[in-house]
Amino acid sequence: MPFMASGSLCPQHTGRGFHFLEKLNKTTIMNFSFTHHLQKMSPSFSLLLRITMLLFIFFCGTSYGVGQQITVSGRVTAEDGNVIPGASIQVKGTKLGVLSNDEGYYKINTPATAILIITSVGFMNREVNVNRQTTINVSMKPTVSDLEQVVVIGYGTAKKKDVTGATVSVKGETLRELGSPNVYNQLQGRAAGIDIVNNGSSIGTGGEIRIRGNRSLASGASANNAQNGPLVVVDGIPLSGGSINDINPNDISTIDVLKDASATAIYGSRGSGGVIIITTRRGRLGKPVTSYDGYIGMSEAMNTYKLFSGQEYAAFKDAARQGQPNPNNPNPNALTPIEQENLAKGVNTDWQKLLLTTAIRTDHNVSVVGGNETTLYSFGFGVFRETGIIPDQRFDRGSFHIAIDHKMSERLKVGLTTTNTMSWANRINTSALGAATRLSPLYLPYNEDGSINFQPAIQQSNDAQQISPLTSIGNNDKIKARTRRFRTLTNVYGELEIIKGLKLKSSLALDWIQTMNNNYNGPGTVFNTNTTTAGATLSQSNDETWSYTVDNSLTYEKTFAEKHKIQVTALHEVVKNFNQSQQINGQGVPADYIQDYNLQLANSLTADPSGYSNRGLLSYMGRIFYTYNDRYMLTATVRADGASVLAPGNQWFTYPALSAGWNIANEAFMHDVKWINNLKLRAGWGVSSNQTIAPYTTIGSLSSNFYNYGAGTSANINYVSGYLINTLPNPKLTWESTRGYNLGIDFGLFDNRISGAVEYYNVNTRDILLSKELPRSSGANSVLVNQGKTAGHGLEITLSSLNVKSRSGFTWSTDLNFSMAREKIVALQPGLKQDVGNGWYVGQPLTVIYDVKKTGIWQLNEKDQAAKYGAAPGDIKIQDVDGNGTIGAEDRQVIGNFQPNFVFGFNNRFTYKNFDLNIVTFGRIGQTVVVTYLTADGGAAGYPFFMNGRVNQYKVNYWTPDNPTNDFPQPDASRDALQYTSTLSYRDGSFIKVRSINLGYNLPSKITGKIGLSSLRLYLAVQNPFILWAPLVRDGLGIDPEGNGNGNAVGSTAGGTPVVARAITVGMGTPPTRQYMFGVNVKF
Template sequence: MKQMLLLGLLIASIWPAIKAQQTVTGKVTDIEGKSLPGVSIMIKNTTVGSTSDNAGNFRINVTSNSDTLVFSLVGFAIKEVAVNGQSRFDVTLVENASKLNEVVVVGYGTVKKSDLTGSVVSISSEQLKAVPVTTFDQALQGRAAGVQVVQATGAPGGGTNIRIRGTTSVNASSEPLYVIDGLLINSNTSEMSIGGRGPAVSPLATINPSDIESIEILKDASATAIYGSRAANGVVLITTRKGKAGKASLNLESYYGVQEATKKLNLLNAAQYAELVNEAEQNAGRTPVYPNPQSLGKGTDWQEALFQQAPIANVQLSVTGGNEKTRYAVGGGYFSQKGIVVGSDLNRYSFRTNLETEVSKKLTVGTNISYNRMQTNGVLTGPAPVVQGVVYNALLFNPILPVYDSSRAGGYTFAHDRRDAVANPIAEAREYEAVTTTSRLLGTVFAQYEIIEGLSLRSSFGIDALSTKSNTFGPNFLKRTENSMGEASIATLEALTWLNTNTLTYNKQINANNSINALAGLEFQKFRNETTSMYAFGFPESTTGWHNISAGENPQPLSNGETEWSIASYFGRLNYSLMNKYLFTLTGRVDGSSKFAEGNKYGFFPSGAFAWRMSEEPFMKNVSFISDLKLRASYGRTGNQSIPPYQSLALISGSGIEGVFSNGNIITAVRGRQPIQYPNKLLKWETTDQANVGIDMAVFRGRLSLTAEVYHKNTKDLLLSTPLPYTTGFGSSLTNVGNITNKGVDLSLSSVNFDGVLNWTTSVNFSVNRNKVTELVSDEDVHLIAGNVLRVGQPVGSFYGYVFDGIFQNADDIAKSPILTGTNPAPGDLKYKDISGPGGAPDGIVNEFDRTIIGSAQPDFTWGLNNTLSFKNLTLSFFFQGSQGNELINQNLADLANLNGKQNVLADVALNRWTPQHPGNKYPRAYTDANDNVFSSRFIEDASYLRLKNVTLGYNLPSSALKRMGLSNVRLYVSGTNLWTVTGYSGFDPEGNAYGGTTDIVGVDYGGYPLAKTYTVGLNIGF
C-alpha cells in the first residue's frame, strides 16, 4: 500500500512535464528531394538533439510550442524552424557554398577560395592557439603539407628552421619570406640580431602569436612570383586581428603552465665512472686513479642540477568593435617563459592597434601598429666545439665532483679534474650573465581610394624598426673567463626597414560569363642597420658587472659597422574567369637589388597558372557525390637575394695593419689597410623555376576534402662560396654556380566523421620531397664542417665519413683486417671498412679514399594528424606530428661514447664495453689514449620520430550560464605539449640542430638545448 502511494505521488509530480512533452517527426531532403541522412536536429539553446536516419527521417521530443529546431549538416546552410504546435515537418536544406566563397589572403590582395589557381594553405588562429608557443613559427609544425618545420632548440626565444618544399640554397637563406599585414619584414638573423657572446634569439620571437588572426602559406610559383626575388623559399602571409562592426567586445586570453625536460640521458654515476677511469688507465699501463670506486656512491647528477621545472605564462587582453564606417582592434599582452635550463628565461610585452575608417564612400584610411619589447636571459648552449655550452658540459662533467666548493672563489667547483676544457655547468649557467633586450616597432599606414567603380588605388608606408642591446658579464672565478680574468661586453644594434607600396586594382564582372581582376604595383624598400660593440677583460671584482665596463683593466678596441641595401620593384597580376570554371592567372615582377653587380641588379620573375573547375561542367551534374572538383597547373620563376650586401665589390679591411720599412739608417713605421674581398662583377640572383600540378576535391557534400599536388623545383645560379687560386690573394668568392632540384608530393585530407550531438573532424597532411645537388663548381665534393658535404647527385645535408665495421676481437682479426692509416689497433679497438683505394677497388688499407656518403638529414616523408571531437560543451583535440627516414649526426657521441676515462659517458656504452671477458662488436674497450673521434657511421643515427605534439581538453560554459553572468563566452582548458615521442634516436631530441638556421650545415646534434614538455591550464573570457 505504501509503495502504491509513493508511485502515485511520483506520477503526480512528473505528470506536468510528461504532458508538456511533444514528439515531432519529419523528413529532411535537399532541394532535389533526395533524403539527407546524418542531419543534426537540436532544440535551440539546449543540448537536446537527434539525428536523421538513412532515409532522412527524424524524431525528437520538444517541451514547448515555443521551441525552435535547428537543422545542420556539413555542406548545407543551417536552417531554423519554429515548432508552433506542429507535430510534423518536412525540411529542405540548401547546399552551402560558403567554403568555396571563403576569402583567402594572397599577395597584395584577396581571392575567393573557389577562384584560387595557386598552391595556398590557410592556418586559422584556432590552430595556432592550440599549442602554447614562444614564436608563431613554432605553431606551424605539422600543420601544412610541404612545410617542414624543425624546432632546432628548446631555448626561450629560439627559432625554427622552416623549409617550404625543400632546401633551395646553400650559402643564401632557405627561409621563407614573412609578410605581416602587407609589410615585408626582415627575419634575417645576421642582420636583425647581435652575434657574439650572447645567446641567439630569433627575430620572429618579437612578434606576439596572440595577435595573429590567420596565416596563409604560399607554396608554388603562381602564388609566390608576385614577391619575385624573395619568394624562392615560399611566402608566409600573416593577417592580424581586425575590428568588426557591432558592439564592442572585450576578450581575455590567458594560460599558465609548467615545463620540464622531455628526456635525460643515462650516464654513469660516480662509482661506475671511477671504475671506468681505473680500467682505462690500467689498459694504458698506468696506476688506477680511484682506490675504492664503490665508496663514491652515486655522486652528482649534473643533468638533475642543470634542468629545472620552469613556468610559462601568457595574458592577452583585446578590445574589438566599430560601426559601419570605423572598425578597431586594440590589444596588449605579456608573455613569460623560464627555461628548463637554469639561468635562462624570456619576457615579452606587446601592444597592437589596428584601425580602419571610411572617410567617405570612396576613401578608406587605416593603420596597423604593433610594439613589442622582449628581454632574454640566456645561457650558452653550443654548438659544443664553438661555445662551451652548459648542456654539453653537464653531460661530460665528473660525477664524483660536487657542484659547490666553498674553498674556491665564487663558491663553485671550478672545472672537470680530468679534462681541462670542461667547465662547471652550474657555475656557468648561474653566474655568466647574458641579457639581450629587443624592441621592435612594426607599423603601416594606408589609404585606399576608389577612382571609379571597380578601380581602386591603395598606397601604404610601413616601417620595421628594431633596437637590440646585448650585455654580458663573466666574473673572474669562472672557467670560461680563466684567461681573461673576468670579461664584460656591451653591443647594440639599430635596424630600420621602410617599405612603400602602391597598387592599382581593377575588379570587373564583365558579364555573366566573364570577369577579371587586374593588379599593378610599384614598391620601394630600404634597409639599414648600425652596430657597435665594446669589450673589456680583467675584472678583479664582480660588483658592477657590465654596468661599469670601464672598470675592466684590459679594454679591447671598440668596433662598429653599418650595412644597407635597397630594392625597387614593379609587379602586376591578371586573374581572368571564364564561365566561373576556367580560371587563368598571369603574374610578373621586376626587382632591382643593390646587392648585385652593375648590369645584374634587375631580374624578371614571371608565372602563369590555369585552373579548371570541372564540377561546374554539365556532365558532372549527375555525379552527385562530388561537391567540388578543381584541377590546377602552374609554372613560374622566383628568386633569392638573401645574401649580405657588398658581395660584388672589392672590400678593404676596416682595421689598419702595421708595417716597418728600413731605408738605410731610417726606420719608418706605417699603418695601412688591405683588400679582404675579391670583386665579382657578374654576381646575380639565384633563380628557381617551379612547376606544380594539383587537384582539389570535395565529396559527400563536403564531408571529405582532398588536395593533392605534385611539384618540381629547379634552382640554378646558386650563390655559392667558390675557392679561388691562391695567386689572387683570396681564398674564395661568392659566385653563381651550381644547381639544386626539389621534387615531391603534398597531400592534405580532411573529413567530418560525425556531425551532430557528437562532432568529430580529422585532418591529415603528408609530404614527400626529394632534394638533389645536380651541379657544383666542379665534380669534386665541397667539404663542410661537422661531417656535412655537398656532392653532385646527393641531397644537401649529406654526411661524409668512414663506415664503422665493428670491433677488433683478437690479434688474428687485426692481422687479416684493413687498418686505418696512422693507428696501431689492439683487441677492443674500432674497425672501419676498406671501400676503395686510389684505383677504385679495395686496397687493404683504410685511408681518405674510404670515406663515403654515410647518411642524410633529409626525411623520406613528414606528416601531421589532428583530430577534434566535441560533445555538448566539451572539446577534445589531439595532434600527432612526425618525420620518417631522416638521420642525425649525434656528435655528442664523440665524447659520450669515448671510453678514454677523461669525461663521463653513456651508461649503455660503458657497461657494455669490450673486455676480454665480455667481448662485443658495438662498443670499444676502455683505454686512456684511445682515438675514438674518427668521424664515421657510428655517429649517424636514425632520427625518425612520431610525436604526440599536443592534447587539449576544453569546456565552454553553456549559453544559459553566460546570459546570467553577462558574458559572451567562457572557455576553460587544459593542454599538454610534446607529451610523448617514439624514436630510435639516443640523444635528447631527434629535431636537434646545433647550427641553427644554417642551410649548408644541417642535421648535427652537439650539446644543444633540449626540447621541453609543457602542461598548461588556460582561461578565455569574452565580455
C-alpha cells in the first residue's frame, strides 16, 4: 500500500465508502511504499501491522466522514512565470502538507471546502479556498522584490519602501557565499559605508568596523574602537562587549545597518557610530525543513616573507662592513665560523617553510525550520574547527540556536530566542615566526642524528641564546596558551494585542560572556630560554561580562481612508551592565606537568589589579511613522537617556530626529514613464551619542605610591604606602554628541533590472572627551573635559543590476558599492592647534601620519650637500620643508592617512541551469599602512635596527656604491640604527583583491527525490585566491597589504612622534592564508 509521507496519514473518504490513497505519480515529491518493507518482516509482525493500519484507516475515515475528500493538483509559479520548486502547500488548521516538485507541480488530498496555505522563501504567503476545485494553479508575489521587503529599523520593522533613513540590508545567504566562520570577513565589501579592517591573520581573530568613518578622538586602540565602533544588536539584545564573531554565521538571517543620525537616534547615547542589527533565523509557516550545511577545507599561507637567502645574507653582511666609516676595521658581526662553513656547502635554510604547515578547516551545521498557525520554530546546531598554519594553533566553536514564537490565543503571543556559543582556542597569539625570521639561513635546523639544533646561533654574540623556533612544535607539556569562552544571548518576550492595531510588547534579554585564559611557558623552548623550571612563567585570568535589558513598548498601527498609514511606538527601556576580571601571574614550578593547575606550588605569585564596573541606562523613546498614499513619508523620533556614569544634573540627554521621503515614482505624472519603477528622495537629520565615559570617571581617580616616613639610611628607610590624586573629578562631563544630516535617492529602472541608491551625509561631533594636562602644583596629572570637535562628510553609491537573463537559463547579476568618507579635527582644547603625542592636528583627518618625509637616498654626487645635513651618501634624504639647512621637528608634515580615499565592493553572480558562480571582489584605495618590519622597532627583523647584519631580515633593495638605489639606506656594521628610519615603513596600502570564488551545482530534483532529499547543492570555494593589484605586493615588500594589526607599532626618530593608535600595521605575524573548500547544502 503506497503511503504519502508529506500528505494525509488517513485514507480518503467518499460517498462510495473507503478506499486507499491513489498511487502517487512520478511528479510527487517524497513517496515510498510500505509493501517492500512488509515483505521483509516476519509473518506475524506483518499481520499485526496490517491490522493496526486498517484500524487506523477506519478511525481516520470516520473522523473525516463529515466532509468529502478530493485530490487537488496544480502548479506553483512566480508572477514572471518561472516555476517555484519546494513551495509548501498546507491544509490550513492541519498538519497535512506537500512540497512542489522541481517543475512546480504538486498534488494533495484535502477536504473539499478547506483552505490551502502556500508559502515559499522570498514570496508572499497565499491562502486559497479549495471550494471543491480539483485543479488550482497558484501565482506567487515576491516579497524580496526590494520595496515590499521588510527591514529591521530598531524596536520594530518597516517596509523598505517606507524607510526614510539611511539603511542597508544584507541577507544571510549573501554572507554565506563567503564560507567563513568570521562575520567580519563575510560583511567586508558587502555594503556601502561599512569599512572593516582585520586585526590579524591568526585563526579566530576579528576586525574593527567603522560606519561612515571616525568621529571621536582617542589615545588607545581599544578606547578608539569603543568610541567609533558601531552598536551591535542581536535579536533585540544590545551586545555589551566582545565580538560579533561569537555568533555562528549560519544562524544569521539578515544584517540591517543603520547609518545616519535620523536612523540611529532611536538608540540615543549608543548610536553615533552606527548600528548593526543582526536577526537570526526564525521559524516559518509550513512543514518542517531540515537542512545540513557543511564544508571541509585546507588553508595555506598565501606566501612566505621574502627574507635573504644564504648568499644574499652573506653579501648583506659584507655590505654592512663596507658601510662603516672605516671599512678597514674588522666587522664585529661578520659571519661566524659555522656560517662560513655552511656558506661554502651551499646551505640555505628556509626557517619559515620548516615552521609553517597546511591547516584544516571544517564546519558542520544542522537546522530545522517550520511551524503552523500556532507555533513557529527554528533550531540550529553548529560545530566549527580550524587549525592554524602555525603548528599547534587551533580554534573550536560549538553553537546552538533556538527561536520559538507561539500564539497563546488570538491576541497573546510569546517567544524565546537564544543564541549560544562555546569556543576553545589554543596558542592563537603564540607564534615562533618572529624567531624564524631572525635566524641566519646559514645555520642547519637539525643535528646529524636528526634532533633539533637547539641553539643554532650559539657562536653569534648577539643571538647566542636564541633557541630554535622548531622547539615550538608540540611540546605541550612546556607550552600552554588556552582560551575558553562562553556566550549566551537570550531573549524572551510577550506580545498582547490590546485592541486591533494596538500591541503591548515586553521583553527581557540577557547577554553573558565568560572568558578564561590559561598560560604556561616552560624552560627550554623558543618562548623561554631559561634552563630550569624555576624560570617557568604561568598565568590565569578570568573575565566575566553580563548585561540585561528590559523593554516595554506600545505600538499602534492603522490605515485611515486607505491612504493614510500611521505607526506610533512608545518605549521604556532599562539596561544594566556588569564586568569583573581577575588575573594572577606566577613564576617557577617544581615540574612542567604542573603548569598552572596548582598555583600554590609556584615559587612566586603576583596578582594584577582586578577590575570591576557596573553601569545603567534608563531610556524613554517615541517614534511616529506616517505615510500618505505610498507617496509621502515622514518619520519623527525622540529619545531620552539617563546614564548612571554621569553626575547628577548631567545624567539626561535628549536625542531628536526627523526624516522624510518622497516616492516620486508613485506620482500621477510618472505613470507613463514606464522605464522608471522606483524613484524616491530621502532627507533626514538627527542627534546621537557614544558612551565614551567609563564608570566612575566623573568622580576622578586615585593611584597608590610609596613615600618615606621617618629617618634612616637607604637600607632601612621606612616606606609607607599611600594614595594620591591621579585624575581630578569633573561632574560636568557629558556625552559626546553627533549631529548630522543625510540626503539620499533610491532608484529602480527598466523593470528594476538596474536599482540602487546614492547617499550624501554630513556629521559634526562636539563635546569630545579630552584629557587636559594640569600643572604639578594642582596635585593631579590631568582632568577629563568635553572640548574637542570633529566634522565629516561622505558619499555612498550602491548599484545592483541584472545584466543578462537569457531563455537558455543563463543569468549574470552584479552588486557594486562605493564609499568615500572625509573627516577632520575642528577643535582641540582652546588655543591648542595640535597634540603631537596623540597625533591630533586641527584641520587634518583623525588618522594622519605626521612625520618628516623621505625623498630618497643621498647619492655619491650629493656628498657635499648631504654633509650640510650631517649625512653621507647612502643615508636617508629628508625634505627640508622650511629650507633652513637643518632637519628638525619643524620639517614634519602630513605624509599619509590610515583612512582610505574610498572603499568598494564588486560582486558578480552567474547562473546557468543548475550551476552558479559567485565572485566577490573588495578594494581599499588611497590608504597608508605601517610596515613594521621595515622600520627601527618593527619587531622580528626591522631593517634599520638590524642593519649591521647580525640577524637575517626582509629582503630589500639597499644602497651600495654599485647599487645607487633610492629605496633603502646603506647597511652599516658600526651602528644599530639611522635617523629617520620610521619613514621607511610608510607604504601605500591600496589594494584590489578577489575575496572569494564559489562554484556550485544543484542536483536536479529527479535525482534528489529518489534519495529522499528536497535539494542538494555541492560547491567548491576559494578564499583569498589572488590579489589583483597592490603596490606593496608589486614592490616585493609584503604578502598582503590589508593589515594584520593596530596600535603604536612604530616611533619616529624625528622628534619622537608616535604613530597614532588607529594605525593599520603590516607586520611579521601569522601570514595571510588562502583557503580551499568543498561544501554541501542539503535540505530534507
